[in-house]
Amino acid sequence: MQIEVLKSKLHCATVTEANLHYMGSITIDEDLLDAANMIAGEKVQIVNNNNGERFETYIIKGERGSGCVCLNGAAARKAVVGDVVIIISYALMDFEEAKMFKPTVVFPKEGNRL
Template structure:
């Protein structure tokens, strides 16, 4: 059986642009993509903290250090500059891969600069679910 899992996340990024006339996708600062281990053309889910809109698209790298988060094409109707979003990278994993999965969470400031990163091992070295380490943390307010 394959499981759909979150493999990486950029938390509370600020939309810098919304370009209706672009072909499609989301453009993300390359440094953020690298920190979250997102590859070019990888499918991502973008969720608005303003209105809970969810959009699935593919990621393209923007200039490194630019802080760029640009929703291209149709999602420009749903997301606007200044909106806070969560960008999730999802993947299908078999049981062995799930046991080795260590999702990456990238936290950013208001300018989409990395403040810190976290890794979340799902399993202990003994092969048990790492329940205590996986408790939700209180989100920092911007």
């Protein structure tokens, strides 16, 4: 049996940009991606702590060291600059493997720094 479990989480990152006129996705600083064990193209769930919105999109790699967390396209309607979001990715794995798996959780500091 396979189950879906938390793989990675960026807990309480701050939205730095919302770009409505861009193909959809979320752009995330490459340093944050590395720290959270996430990759470009990966499906993520975004939870907005400010307004309760929850939605899914995929990751685009942002400039390393920029602190960028930019919602693009339709996702830009779900948050404004300054909103605090949780970015979550999940993985499918065998039930027994999942019992021992430890997710990667990152708590960015001010400016989305590590």
